[in-house]
Amino acid sequence: MNQEFAVSDAPRPLIAGNWKMNGLRAALQEIETLRDAVRAGHVGSVDLAICPPATLIHAAVQACGGVLSIGGQDCHGAPCGAHTGDISAEMLADAGAGLVIVGHSERRTDHHESNPTVRAKTEAAWRAGLIAVLCVGELREEREEGRETEVVGGQLAGSVPDGATPDNLVVAYEPVWAIGTGLTPTCEDIAAIHLFIRGELVTRFGEAGQGIRILYGGSVKPGNARELMAVENVDGALVGGASLKATDFLAICACL
Numbered sequence: 536m537n538q539e540f541a542v543s544d545a546p547r548p549l550i551a552g553n554w555k556m557n558g559l560r561a562a563l564q565e566i567e568t569l570r571d572a573v574r575a576g577h578v579g580s581v582d583l584a585i586c587p588p589a590t591l592i593h594a595a596v597q598a599c600g601g602v603l604s605i606g607g608q609d610c611h612g613a614p615c616g617a618h619t620g621d622i623s624a625e626m627l628a629d630a631g632a633g634l635v636i637v638g639h640s641e642r643r644t645d646h647h648e649s650n651p652t653v654r655a656k657t658e659a660a661w662r663a664g665l666i667a668v669l670c671v672g673e674l675r676e677e678r679e680e681g682r683e684t685e686v687v688g689g690q691l692a693g694s695v696p697d698g699a700t701p702d703n704l705v706v707a708y709e710p711v712w713a714i715g716t717g718l719t720p721t722c723e724d725i726a727a728i729h730l731f732i733r734g735e736l737v738t739r740f741g742e743a744g745q746g747i748r749i750l751y752g753g754s755v756k757p758g759n760a761r762e763l764m765a766v767e768n769v770d771g772a773l774v775g776g777a778s779l780k781a782t783d784f785l786a787i788c789a790c791l
C-alpha cells in the first residue's frame with residue numbers, strides 16, 4: 536500500500552463518549568453544547584457519538600439535533616422476551632440510537648459476559664441496524680505476563696461474528712488496567728496491539744478489515760489525546776470520564 540492510498544483510505548475518526556452509569560436529565564445540557572459546537576463548525580472531520588444511560592437515550596436523540604450519534608451501552612441478544620431489566624437492540628433503535636457498545640470490560644467483569652454472549656449481542660445490534668462498538672482488552676496481569684495479543688486475539692475470534700464491515704462494526708481496544716486509572720500504555724504498545732488487531736480483521740474480513748475503525752480507550756484526556764490519536768491504526772477514541780463534560784470532550788475532538 537503506498538502512502539497516498541493509506542492516507543486517503545484511512546477511516547474517518549470516531550470519538551465516542553461512554554457515560555457509564557452517570558447522567559440525570561440535567562446532563563442533556565452537555566449534549567446541547569456538543570450539538571452547538573458541531574453546528575458552529577468547531578468540530579473538524581470527525582464523527583461524534585455519546586452513549587448515555589438508557590434512561591436518557593430518547594431525550595439525547597432529541598437534544599443532539601441529528602449532528603452526533605447517540606448509542607446504548609449494552610443490549611440483550613434477544614429482540615424481546617422475559618429478561619427483566621434488560622434492553623434489546625430493537626428497543627435502542629426504536630429510541631433513536633445508532634450504535635451500541637458491546638463487551639465492555641465492566642460488563643465482562645460485573646455481569647460475567649463471555650465471548651459467545653458478546654457475539655450474540657453484536658449479532659443483535661446488526662439485526663436491529665445498529666453499529667456495534669465491540670470492546671476488547673487485557674487485564675493488568677495478562678499484560679505483565681506478555682499475553683495481551685493472545686487475550687485480545689481470543690476475544691476477537693470469540694466475539695466478532697462473520698460479516699463484519701466498516702459500516703456495522705467498530706472495535707475498541709481498552710486495556711482494563713488503563714480504564715479510570717489515569718494510566719495509559721505507551722504509544723509503542725498501542726501501535727503494536729492496534730496493528731495486531733488490524734491484522735486479525737484483515738485476515739478475517741479482507742479489504743473490509745482495513746476500513747473497520749479501531750478506537751483506543753482508557754484514560755483518554757484532553758492532555759494526552761493528541762499523542763494517542765496520532766498512533767497508527769488508532770481511528771479515534773472511546774472516552775469515559777472525560778466525556779461527561781462537553782468542554783473536555785470537545786478538547787479531545789480538537790486533537791484529531
Ligand SMILES: O=C(CO)COP(=O)(O)O
Nearest residue numbers: 553714715753754775776
Ligand atoms: O471505559 C472507558 C470507556 O469505555 C474508559 O474510561 P475512562 O476514559 O474513564 O478511563
